[in-house]
Amino acid sequence: xxxxxxxxxxYILFWAIRINGCVRRGRQPLLRGPEWFFNVNVxxxxxxxxxxxxxxxxxxxxFIPFAVDIPVAIAIFLSGHLLLLSVLVLGLCGxxxxxxxxxxxxxxxxxxxxxxxxxxxxVASIALSLTPRRLRDYTNRKVEWALALSSMIALTWLTRYYxxxxxxxxxxxxxxxxxxxxxxxxxxLFVKRVVVAWRTPVPQAQAAEHVEFREETRKYYLRxxxxxxxxxxxxILFWPIQLSISPTGLNRLLNIWFAALLLIAVVSTVSVExxxxxxxxxxxxxxxxxxxxxxxxxxxxxxxxxxxxxAPMLILKGAHGYSLNLANTLTYLGxxxxxxxxxxxxxxxxxx
Amino acid sequence: MIFLxxxxxxxxxxxxxxxxxxxxxxxxxxxxxxxxxPPVRQLAADLGVNLNTIATAYRExxxxxxxxxxxxxxxxxxxxxxxxxxxxxxxxxLRKALTELVLAGMSSRKILNLVARELSMVAKESK
Numbered sequence: 212x213x214x215x216x217x218x219x220x221x222y223i224l225f226w227a228i229r230i231n232g233c234v235r236r237g238r239q240p241l242l243r244g245p246e247w248f249f250n251v252n253v254x255x256x257x258x259x260x261x262x263x264x265x266x267x268x269x270x271x272x273x274f275i276p277f278a279v280d281i282p283v284a285i286a287i288f289l290s291g292h293l294l295l296l297s298v299l300v301l302g303l304c305g306x307x308x309x310x311x312x313x314x315x316x317x318x319x320x321x322x323x324x325x326x327x328x329x330x331x332x333x334v335a336s337i338a339l340s341l342t343p344r345r346l347r348d349y350t351n352r353k354v355e356w357a358l359a360l361s362s363m364i365a366l367t368w369l370t371r372y373y374x375x376x377x378x379x380x381x382x383x384x385x386x387x388x389x390x391x392x393x394x395x396x397x398x399x400l401f402v403k404r405v406v407v408a409w410r411t412p413v414p415q416a417q418a419a420e421h422v423e424f425r426e427e428t429r430k431y432y433l434r435x436x437x438x439x440x441x442x443x444x445x446x447i448l449f450w451p452i453q454l455s456i457s458p459t460g461l462n463r464l465l466n467i468w469f470a471a472l473l474l475i476a477v478v479s480t481v482s483v484e485x486x487x488x489x490x491x492x493x494x495x496x497x498x499x500x501x502x503x504x505x506x507x508x509x510x511x512x513x514x515x516x517x518x519x520x521x522a523p524m525l526i527l528k529g530a531h532g533y534s535l536n537l538a539n540t541l542t543y544l545g546x547x548x549x550x551x552x553x554x555x556x557x558x559x560x561x562x563x
Numbered sequence: 564m565i566f567l568x569x570x571x572x573x574x575x576x577x578x579x580x581x582x583x584x585x586x587x588x589x590x591x592x593x594x595x596x597x598x599x600x601p602p603v604r605q606l607a608a609d610l611g612v613n614l615n616t617i618a619t620a621y622r623e624x625x626x627x628x629x630x631x632x633x634x635x636x637x638x639x640x641x642x643x644x645x646x647x648x649x650x651x652x653x654x655x656x657l658r659k660a661l662t663e664l665v666l667a668g669m670s671s672r673k674i675l676n677l678v679a680r681e682l683s684m685v686a687k688e689s690k
Contacts, residue, residue: 333571335570335571335572336568336569336570336571337568337569337570337571337610338566338567338568338569339566339567339568339569339606339609339610340564340565340566340567340601340609341565341566341567341585341588341594341600341601341606342564342565342601343599343600343601343602343605344601344605408605408608410608410609410611411609412609412610412611415568418566422564502611503571503611504611505577505610505611505612506611506612506613508611521613521614521615522611522613523604523607523608523613523614524608524611
């Protein structure tokens with residue numbers, strides 16, 4: 212099996228997983244029962260009236276990623292650059308999640324006018340955890356040491372490999388892939404930082420249930436980040452082995468590597484689904500409530516981006532949906548990260 | 564997990580509710596000496612308020628000698644021994660509260676019972 216065949220299998224597997232995801236997202240609005248639409252406590256008869264078209268539009272928006280995917284995939288198959296299917300899968304993962312996030316927000320906002328009058332007012336009493344949340348509190352030291360050690364071993368190996376015959380090896384070929392992988396590792400660390408900073412005010416009533424759900428969700432996303440970092444580290448470690456091995460041995464090694472990656476993908480998908488089901492159980496225990504908006508976010512954040520130095524949040528819930536706060540430190544870090552990624556890619560592609 | 568409660572129907576400003584809430588938790592012994600408090604940014608973001616609101620609350624707690632703010636390492640609950648406030652200063656809020664109760668028409672016996680009950684609750688939880 213070569214890398215292009217692997218990309219096709221990976222893409223087919225991705226489609227199979229997506230069907231399950233679509234069914235799950237399709238059921239999500241009614242998960243709490245017919246008196247709810249996502250987290251909006253709707254009036255009786257909602258689903259026979261205006262709710263029907265809101266629900267239908269939500270379902271239609273679920274197909275936006277397919278509308279992007281199908282033509283791009285056809286173009287890739289026709290052009291024969293099958294390796295790009297892996298890039299397409301990565302891009303679609305992001306697109307599906309962002310599309311879902313915005314689609315749910317839009318559907319909830321459309322359903323708000325049909326909310327039960329008693330559910331419209333925000334709760335008066337909210338509870339805040341006084342436990343400091345730091346990245347190190349959510350870090351598994353053993354995993355971090357393993358990741359650091361494997362990367363160091365790989366880099367030492369690559370340096371020795373390059374220095375053994377510097378005139379015969381291309382510096383960019385030897386260090387380019389590990390450099391990109393390392394940079395993505397930093398990216399996942401940044402995502403972890405954002406997840407840790409994710410705000411968690413909870414209503415005083417049912418505070419324990421809400422906190423448990425929020426913390427479990429936070430840990431779930433942090434584990435996903437760590438999982439991606441482990442895969443990237445494995446990729447870094449695999450690179451010097453791939454460079455050092457003889458061409459005959461390489462083919463066999465690549466087959467093992469791809470088979471292992473596919474197995475990991477299947478196992479992790481099953482594991483993620485099990486954890487997701489547990490999160491749904493926890494979410495259903497905590498009754499949704501509206502929390503007070505002290506900063507009048509709908510007034511200060513009218514666009515998809517805003518500049519609010521006084522607001523400490525990265526994302527504000529504005530009048531027309533989510534709004535990225537450009538005055539937040541994490542926004543600066545994210546922008547610097549993207550600029551660094553572009554520079555690294557440019558250096559690896561065009562540098563001497 | 565230790566919680567701080569904020570009530571929107573409470574006439575006190577939010578910074579005062581935060582400061583009073585932390586004071587109460589320290590008095591009850593739920594926040595022990597040396598315990599770390601969340602950074603101003605975390606608490607402000609969680610509550611969804613201006614950074615200055617929480618910074619003001621922390622400053623008030625620092626002024627009262629209840630917390631120590633160290634740049635770089637965050638804020639922590641101070642040792643009770645370093646509270647160098649005079650007795651008169653400490654008695655002032657009690658006097659104010661007693662005046663309120665007297666003006667509300669409560670008898671001395673009832674006020675004494677109330678004070679004893681509140682004190683026993685605080686003392687019991689701080690043990």
